[in-house]
Amino acid sequence: MAKIAIASESIAPAATSQVEIFQREGAMVAPAVPEIHEEEELHVAIDARTDSLQNLRELGPPDLVYLVKQPKANSTRQTGVYHHVTGVDASSSASLAAYVNSLTFSPLDKTNKVVSGIYCCYNAFSHLDMRVEVKIPGSLESYCIDERGDKRVATEALWLETFLCGVLRAYLYADDGSGDAIKKIVGVRRFNPITNTEMEHKFLDAAERLFFLGRQLSSDPETQVPNTVSNHLTSGILKYIHTTGRYTSGINLFEKLRTRDVEVSSLLARVQLMADEEVRAVRLMYDALQDVPMDYSLLDCQAAFCQDKGELEMALQCAQRAVTAAPSEFTTWARLAEVYIGLEQWDLALLTLNSCPMFTYQDKDSPRMPQPSRIMLPILSESVLDEIDEGQPKQGDPHDYIHPSLRKLQAAGYQGTFLKAYNLLTRIAAAIGWDQLLKCRSEVFVMEEEYRVERQHVSKPAQSLEAETNGAALGDNSEDEGTESGSVSGPGPAETEKVEPESGIERPEQTVASEVVKSGNDDPDPSHHQYTQFHNKRLCERWLDNLFMVLYEDLRIYTIWRTEMAQFRQQAMEYKKSAPEWEILGELAERLHHFDEAIEAYQSCLATRFSPKAMRGLLKLYEKTNDTRKMLGALIRLIAWQYRWYSEFSPELLFLMRKLIEDEGAVKVRSIVQATNLPQPVLDLTHQYCQLCATFRSSGSDT
Template identity: 45%
Template structure:
């Protein structure tokens, strides 16, 4: 009999307990919601005189962390994952789970809640602080720990940064009663939500912009049940009027726009300088094709919160919709950028053995394709594209830049850039001059003073402070235009601004994307005229699909992802096609993709029906066709044994929670 679990992932330790020690040492590095839960077990075999022991661990989410009993129950359940010894092996022989420790990070109080369970035996719960000291586990700490665990399970259900080996994801909420408990706890701790931090685009977390509110919106909007969130936000808005921003967002999502407008109108009278409320109004105006009005509101939001990236990004978006591309580029240049912090993860010592078993019915389904080494090869130019590495505010800024180039093209974008920013030749000529008057600052060096924003005649752009690091040489290959040298260097220079270094870099990133995309499309065109087949590896098609999507070429992206799947299994390609097919209302194709993705997720221990991207897009189909038709179509597909049952989990959740479309 093996000492390993038959269907649960695990990492066998070199020294028993080293994973717990490593987690304790890392506690001080956790910044926000914390890492996945850690479950450590000790297994033993043999008699007392010849006892053998091993320690192993795996990561987990979705386990209800409301009490020591619930966590001890999870540890106890693991003993049934070890294969039983055959009768002839002898009674009492074989491996058994002797004890376990479950660790769950409390993101509110920044402590680790731990439960030790012995089998059979007692349960001991305690708290470990950032220094490694032990404390008593109180009721308040359990409440915070429960909600922290729920938020991790919701927020990071589809987060690429959380795709860890040996990470088991279970359903965090599976019944209306469990959901009610989640809502009650969220209400109790709502005003402490800012302590959890927020998305990387937010500089300062508030009671409106934080991981708690984001999780609530995600959980209920993805299943089209925003009325549940509305009930919570209405209660909280009585205490904090600014929460009206979330309330209005929910009503818009529920197609109750009149209610949303009334709420926003009342909220703006109470909190006229709240940028979340202003943004809610701005989004509504943009959805109604009123960019001129939206721009005025977005500008007010910048005035209210000038240090927040999202306010400048929203103003940039309105200028793009208005067709004021020079103003859009100038506003984008003014965005305050923040360093991206990676998700909280463990730093563990190398294990003695890694065990990642696959359930038999998944292996027998033949849905998961085997990949060859050739499928994963790719041209080095594609592998080194810098855009996929962008994170946080830089990724969002790049998305705005690609939106700009999709509207006007690369050449026009360069012309606008040379019109609003100081180009290399102009900067060089200024540096060589001895007496150049820059708005009254005679003989001042631009690298020290920057360019005064009052020189720009466009009053729609709010005041921008340019740092002393802003003066530098932009990339020559991207900034030079033919007409540039014809202007007077003094007048041109004095009416322009300095391009921030990060935006210079994004232009280089965009140039690389456009260059590779142009070559790819030219090659395809050439091969078609030659009546020859155009071949790429699966990984190359995957990268090209993501490239086309970044540059807003959706049909080309869809084609590339489809070609990718003809060659290899790709979860990235599948998730993108799932979204595309669902938006088109294509029931059969969406289900085909959903089945492959769900099988893949279960193979890697993601057993949660909801929240998940697959569930979201299936429920989107349910609004069009009704979930009954979705289920009947699944039945007609004669799926392999076991696969239908896990697909039915999505429908079961929708029926239990009364997701829109469940009853037709």
């Protein structure tokens, strides 16, 4: 791949004031510019984006930047190239045009010149694609395209909405450091949309003006119905505050909004808790619940607070009330299940989990582009790090071998409510063991075998079995309405296969399907009969039954892995796996809450080649052990890898850097980074994250 050389200023020597140092260091280094080349026809990518507008359901895809180039020596032949971007200021046509103009000079392509460009930015409030066409040199035209492909006038009100959507996409669609988001879409430049307090004011002002329209933006996949306090706008605001530590700004915003709607109290309380203003938060929650006693978001906030304080009996009361207030929401049931797990009431935890409403996962909007003719992925010279490059597969090399049993682990692909539910199930399994979990399962759910045996002792099957066995997980009949599972949509049954003898994991028996009980094929009138054996049992939802099978497969593969490793060590032999296999095994162990084994797998992966996911896994270990030096070593490498793939901004990595500076002080953090035996340009990228903390006057940034 070609490399771009972009100059960056050297780091100033240590000084008393960290702010002064960062001010001398200048602006952040811009990532390289990827180029996706179209086939012969121009503007095919623009047409594809227009066609996709009617299918967008979330915040919209990343912004599209389309350039038309022609050779400097030949003005007749033109080609189209494009890339995607997030975090560019989309508050006006002028700011988008400035971005296009910044691309007119490319150190990678010196034979062609840019003659025009189109910047497309989606407005999720009004379902319009805002576009700015730039002729170079020459004119600028701004307009918007609706879902039918018709042109409309771009007004100031529409630009305000577009600006806010751009910031939310930058935060909510960012990579968490693992590389998953970066690998999902090729060629996306990711910028930090808020780099100073002036931009923060602009963002929060827009958020305040459009706050009560936020429910139009959809919500996280765990939320059934977007509302005033649960939508992508509120999620984005909370993520910004959590990342930057700008608690006072968040408190001021929500205090103003609370005067217009008391439901905003739950958001205000969450920010106060982030800021360690616990007394104010508790008083606020108490006062607000006098006005809105059935506000499930407030009740959930109370339950979470009590959980954190170890007051599980109090958390239980709050969680039960939250379920009563919002029986169709997944989050309330999941919180209740968490509390039961904390109380070690495993049967009630399973029954509650069984009652969770499960929703079809709605993925983030992503671009659907035609097949390109070629893709240019230049590497920023500042991000070049030998240990990241070494061992990486070259173009044309055969793919790494991955054992089929590792490829088909379904849990790795879970998202949304199914991911959260699976995590709860694995927590129970980690606490009591697989055998005890199966025993608990058979005690609370009707098993297929016992159902078949019981049927032989009665003359007619009971159609009403489910009603008779529908014991409330809450221990309170007033909350039975919450046991409906809503729109259930989950993965299909896990593939069955013969158990290897060395796994030693018992395969779970099948529970009886509710369709079987409700079918009524054998008897049209079962009202006078009942299965007394099942009076206190429930029917297991099919999706939960599937999770048990998926968990069984995870445990089976995990047990085989650990058994094989022990055998190899006993014989003083090396246990070999490919880098992707070690990565999968690390994720597997992490899913099953075997932390030490996960770290071991991630380390084995990194010994073969660099992997952002494995490095992110190690970073969790260093966080747990408070190893500042190793945390910074991991952060430096992750930041460099992100820059390499065009991302200067990861909220998760910025948060970790801020917390380190808060705990250790900026001078110590800076000194440790500078003392690392890595190329200076790579260290400068990390220093830029520190600079952001200084700009926002984060705690510890001036010491």
